[in-house]
Amino acid sequence: MIHRLILRYRVRRPPKTLRYEAQANTQGRPPRAASPVSSRRSGLRMPLRCPSLLEPPMTKTYMNVSEIPVLKPYFGRKTCLATKHGKEKVVARPFRHALGVEIMVPADLDTDSLGTFSNEIPRLGKPLDVCFQKARMGMAAAGLPFGIANEGSFGPHPSMPFIASDYEIIAFVDDERGFSIHETLFSLKTNYAHREVCGPVELDEWLQAVKFPSHGLIVQPKSDNPQITAEKGIVSLAHLRAAIARATARSERATALVATDMRAHFNPTRMALIRRLAFRMARRLATPCPSCQAPGWGMTGQSKGLPCKECGMPTEMILSEIFTCTACTHREERPRLDGLREAPIDRCPCCNP
Ligand SMILES: [Zn+2]
Ligand SMILES: [Zn+2]
Numbered sequence: 001m002i003h004r005l006i007l008r009y010r011v012r013r014p015p016k017t018l019r020y021e022a023q024a025n026t027q028g029r030p031p032r033a034a035s036p037v038s039s040r041r042s043g044l045r046m047p048l049r050c051p052s053l054l055e056p057p058m059t060k061t062y063m064n065v066s067e068i069p070v071l072k073p074y075f076g077r078k079t080c081l082a083t084k085h086g087k088e089k090v091v092a093r094p095f096r097h098a099l100g101v102e103i104m105v106p107a108d109l110d111t112d113s114l115g116t117f118s119n120e121i122p123r124l125g126k127p128l129d130v131c132f133q134k135a136r137m138g139m140a141a142a143g144l145p146f147g148i149a150n151e152g153s154f155g156p157h158p159s160m161p162f163i164a165s166d167y168e169i170i171a172f173v174d175d176e177r178g179f180s181i182h183e184t185l186f187s188l189k190t191n192y193a194h195r196e197v198c199g200p201v202e203l204d205e206w207l208q209a210v211k212f213p214s215h216g217l218i219v220q221p222k223s224d225n226p227q228i229t230a231e232k233g234i235v236s237l238a239h240l241r242a243a244i245a246r247a248t249a250r251s252e253r254a255t256a257l258v259a260t261d262m263r264a265h266f267n268p269t270r271m272a273l274i275r276r277l278a279f280r281m282a283r284r285l286a287t288p289c290p291s292c293q294a295p296g297w298g299m300t301g302q303s304k305g306l307p308c309k310e311c312g313m314p315t316e317m318i319l320s321e322i323f324t325c326t327a328c329t330h331r332e333e334r335p336r337l338d339g340l341r342e343a344p345i346d347r348c349p350c351c352n353p
Contacts, residue, residue, distance in 0.1 A: 082138025109141050127152075217260060294328065308343050
């Protein structure tokens with residue numbers, strides 16, 4: 001006797017041509033040939049919109065329900081992106097392509113209340129906490145169970161202080177399934193810089209280095225007064241000169257502070273990094289747990305201890321990557337992706353103390 005399983009998926013518009021067919025066959029019979037159209041009772045069908053996510057192959061026989069992959073768990077669902085800086089331009093596409101998700105941006109959401117780059121409102125707490133707070137703020141405003149937010153931090157590279165770096169976080173909250181995950185990206189691709197200016201000096205070389213005017217600038221008086229206001233989003237030379245003159249006049253030290261505007265809509269370099277991160281998050285949400293099929297399977301940690309190639313002692317270098325599920329306790333420890341299996345001698349505390 002053949003036991004068949006029927007799963008119904010919440011799909012708004014089933015495509016006409018593409019069908020995914022699978023059946024549970026408890027007697028281990030060979031799978032039937034794929035049939036693009038069959039009656040509703042004849043097996044399990046999972047209509048898909050995006051063939052690039054078809055995994056495993058088009059027709060497969062599953063021995064039990066838990067093996068059946070959950071494809072596109074957020075298909076057709078609205079997800080809130082908490083931004084007032086136009087990040088939907090780079091976030092909407094990855095989420096639509098990989099997951100069939102529709103991105104919503106709540107109007108009049110004041111994400112600046114969680115902190116600004118120009119320090120008028122200091123950011124309280126760690127960037128990751130602020131990022132989740134921002135996602136939840138958007139979800140509350142939009143009344144949606146899914147939320148996305150991004151948070152960037154800029155500063156000198158931890159080990160090379162003369163090089164600027166950008167650390168970006170993207171957070172995703174799913175209140176229906178009860179999990180929240182994040183992905184990060186550390187990059188040296190940033191124009192982050194600032195400069196003090198006393199009077200009308202030529203900034204030509206510096207302006208070129210910070211990609212002005214395709215990237216915006218901020219000007220504020222150098223002052224100990226915490227209430228100082230900055231002129232932001234400066235993208236023309238005339239505006240820049242006038243802003244420097246105003247800031248110098250208002251500063252007790254007759255000095256203006258010119259800095260790069262790191263808000264995404266005035267910083268195409270940062271916007272490109274947010275796009276990369278959005279693709280990473282969308283791919284992760286489209287990856288099911290190998291054990292329970294819950295969405296969001298991905299790397300959540302690393303373990304150190306790569307052995308020294310001379311003496312074999314564990315070093316501070318990453319040995320393996322830890323993958324975990326958002327729903328069950330399934331966990332996998334995988335060797336590092338770059339294939340490195342031994343640490344160089346200069347990283348060994350014994351050979352190079
Ligand atoms: Zn799982
Ligand atoms: Zn060693």
